[in-house]
Structure formats: structure tokens, C-alpha cells
Amino acid sequence: MKQKATITILLAFFSISGLFSQQLYVGNNAEFFVASGTLFTTSNTVVTTGTTGIFSVGAGSNWGSSQEYVDGKVTGYGTGITKLPIGNNSIYAPVTADHTGTVEGIYYNATPFTGTLGTNIDAKSDIEYWELTGNATITLPWDSHSDMTTLVNNNGGSINSIAVVGLNGSTWNLVSAPQTNTVTGNLTQGNVTTDSAVKVNLNGFSQFTFGIDHQVVLDVDNLLLNKDIVLLNNPVQANTDILFRTSNITDNLNVTLFDIEGRTLQKHTAIKLDGGVGTIPNTNLSSGIYVLKFEHEGKLGIKKIIIQ
Template sequence: MIQEVSSQGLYVGSNAELFLSKDAIFTTNNTIVEVDDNGTFSLEAGSDWGSDMEFVNGLVTVYGTGETKLPVGDNGVYAPVMMNHTGDVTAKYSNAAPSNGTNGTDVDAVSDVEFWELSGTAVVTLPWNENSDITTLVNDNGGALSSVSIVGLNGGVWDLISASRSYTVTGDLLNGSVTSDLNNEVNLNGYGQYTFGIDHQVVLSVNDLFLSTGISLLSNPVKAIEENVRFSTSGEIVKLKVSIYDINGRLVKYFDKVDLSLGEGSLSKSNLKSGLYFVKFEHEGKQGVKKLIIE
């Protein structure tokens, strides 16, 4: 058991175990903990250790019952799992495409970017960031952020791990999280891999901004000589809010109450350098995101 330690370049070798109590003062001085396939990095239930600079590349085990952050990551991507769990749990993250499988009942699509391996019994929360490309997953499958769910692979079939429309979604398309049914723990031993999916029933029930107005960018890529980013809608909208984010998820421009004329609008691209951006449109609680390229 470690109560207080400062380390750098930490490696947990084969048949070795590093255990941190929940109150341990621990830092790796902004380096990643590497764990051998036969090694163990373990935490006491209730631990909140981990950050985007200090996390574990390998399997994390938690002993006990409680609400715990499992600080897993891979290939420079931090993807911590939050679990409200009964008994011991484990998590491991892979920044790679999950196994192929067919979509089960009420699953419209499955992410092809990343996956987790989990065990135990818990209410589980998975996070996403710009690396996760939730923008494409959502916009290619009905345009409803609230349709994002957690799916698990069982016998070659990707199924929802909680009942349809029972998930809690927070954040936006660039940074957010989804939590399984808050009232029912999931037996995580029943699935080999976990990732993000689209809940078919939510897509059916949501009147989304893109479905109802058909927002589209009129010029994409936007050429260097153009002063504005132009877009159109198939329906009339007043007081449209628009945010532009860079590839790292930083807000670089915000427009409040954008006016449209004959179904078309424009956004000044001044101070936007060449590169990839994300344009988020918001209106009356509905939202959608489009990818934008500035030449």
C-alpha cells in the first residue's frame, strides 16, 4: 500500500502489483504509468487519482465498493471510466477500433474509434473528446446527441448495456460523457468490449435541428479569398447561435442571434487560420455540428 510517493517513468512489471489507497498522495510528475500484461495497478474504492497527464496504460483494478475513477488511457489518449460499483471492478482502454460485430436490437451504429474492456458490477460512465469523433457518429445517424449510448459486444453482437432511452448524456459533440441507467447496475462481465453506440429509439423520438431545418455549409472548404463561412437552412430560424471550435476543442468564435435571409446566413472567418474546425449550431435546445475546413 502506498500513502505518499512521487515517481517518474513508473513501470509495473510482470507478477508485480502497485496499490494506492483512496487517500494516497501520488504523482508521476506528468508521466504515464506502464503496466505489464501480467502486472497489476490497483486502487482502493473511492479513489479519484488520474489526469490527462498522469494515467495508466494498462489494466486498472479497484478493490471494494464505492464510486471510483479508473484512470485508464492508451496511445496518449486519457479515457477514464467512472464507476459506481458493488464489489471489485476493472477497466482497460484501447485507442483502436473495436472488434467487428452486427448491430443488435435498438442499436443503429457503433463507434469504430476506441473501446474499453470492463468487469464487475456497476453503473458506468464513459467519456469522449475530439479524438472520439462523436460528431461523425451522431451526424451520420440521425443527428441527435441524446442518442449516444454505451454498447457492449456479446457473441459478435453489439447491444445496449442498459434499456433503451435510459442513458444520461452530458456535454457536447466534442467533449462529453454517457452514463448507463442510474437505477440499475450492469453486469459488466457479460460483454467483451464496450464503446459508444446510437440508440435507435431516441433517434426516432427526437426532432433534431438538422432533421427539421437541414442546415448545410454552402462552401466547404472555405477558400482563402472568402471573407465568410456561408450556410443554408431548409426552414426559417431566428436567433440562431453558432460556435466554432478548433481541432483541440477550444472555442475560437461565438455568434449570438445570427440572422438569416431567405434561408441563408454567413459567419465572419476573420482570424481563422487554415485548418480543420467544428461549427456547432444551436436553436431552442437543439444542436448539431458540422466539420469545416479553412484553406
């Protein structure tokens, strides 16, 4: 039977308003609870837990830092905006949850399940992931370890396309509707928050990580070339080349074709234009969704193409 505050501590003492400890370990079938507002420190050490040990906090808790966090599962009780101070293998990756009822989280500094990408995702991170349960709007943080520069620049170049994605079965999907995630910061340090108006049923996903919202890539990047590039045959029939028309562009147009997972399939430099019409060969392309990236004199445009 689980006993709250049945713990192994190398050094600890309690006071009315605070708790101070060093090298805190929460053993199996035990729980260590920190109420919101409690003065608590681990003296710059990381809390660890047994397989069934639980470190828990009250709703509204903001405890945790890059020196003091939990390498294991954290439970947040009640309803409110709560920081789950989790990390793993020297990486601090706290989740902020605006939750209704109990929420739980654990972070892994490890490669998430590969799976397949849903229709509205252009790519996902292969560096880290979280496991979360409950009902909440969540905020996931990144730093240089997350390598968001590669994820974003290889998939349209828009930081606002970063979104929270979740693994449902073997498919990665957006956990909120397209274009509803909120991004703050830069590619080196920042965070992304799911739709603030609609809490996510976290139980519907087994893993969470960063992904690229396909609709944001289209809407944001196409502003640069939306009037200059028009696809003439979309969807494209099998064995039929991809045709597009340009306006105000006569030369020096580069085109790259990607599959839905962000892999480069074709790259064309200074593509030939005949009366403003360009052709991209449909060579051994199976049916599915692809992405075309157009580059001209520092401007960038992204178009989605469907091969039937």
C-alpha cells in the same frame, strides 16, 4: 505468486501520507496499490504495466489526469464511486464506475470488433473501446479524438442518442435499457452514463464503446415532424414501394434511406407528392430494419421502416 507493490521504479520515495514516483512500471505478477485519498503523483509520466502486472486503487479513488494515467489494466477494489485512470497511445480515457465489489478496466485506442448491430442500435464507434469487468454503473468519456460529431450527425443528429454499447458474442447491444443513458457535454467533449438505477453486469460483454440508441433517435427527432409524416404501409411487403403521407408539406421534401448500420442506400431530393402521398421505391431491399430521414426547410424527422 503475485506480490503487491513488487514494482520497477526508476525513482521513488514513500512517506506516511503520500507516494511520489517517476516512470512507474508494474512488472509481471506484481501489483501496485494506491489507497483512496493517498497523495500520489508520477510527475507527469504515464504508468505502464507488464502483461500480468496490476495497478490498483481503493474504492472512491479519484486519481488520474491527462498527464498521469495507466496504460494498462486498472483494478478498483471495494464498493463505491471510483475512477479507473486508464488510457492508451496518448489518449486518456478514464472510466468512472459506481461499483459493487471489484471492477477492472483497460482502454484501447484502436478499432473495436466489427460484429453486427442489435435491434436498438443504429450505429457504433469505430475508433476506440474499453474492456471492463465487474458490476457497476459506468461513465465513458469522449473528446475530439472520438469524433462523436460524425457518429451523431450521420445517425439522426441527436446528441442524446449516444449510449454505451457492449459486444455480446458477435453482436453489439445496449448495455442498459433504451432511453436510460444520461449524456452530458457536447460533441467535442462529454460523457455518457449507463442507467443509474440498474448496475450493469460488465462480465456479459467483451468490449464497450459508444453507440446510437435507436429509440432516442426516433423519439427525439420525430418531435419535429411527427405530425407531418405518416408511414402508410409499415411493415412493407416484399416488392412493394414504401408509401407515406405528408401534412402541411407540399414541396421541397428530401428523403434519405439508410440501412441499420447507417449506410446510405437511397437519396431523394424534392420528392414528388401526389395529394400529399409520396413513394419511395423498394428496389432490391432485403428483409430487415431500415431508417428513413425526412428533411424539410431545416426540420428533421426520422422513421423506422421494416421490410418483410
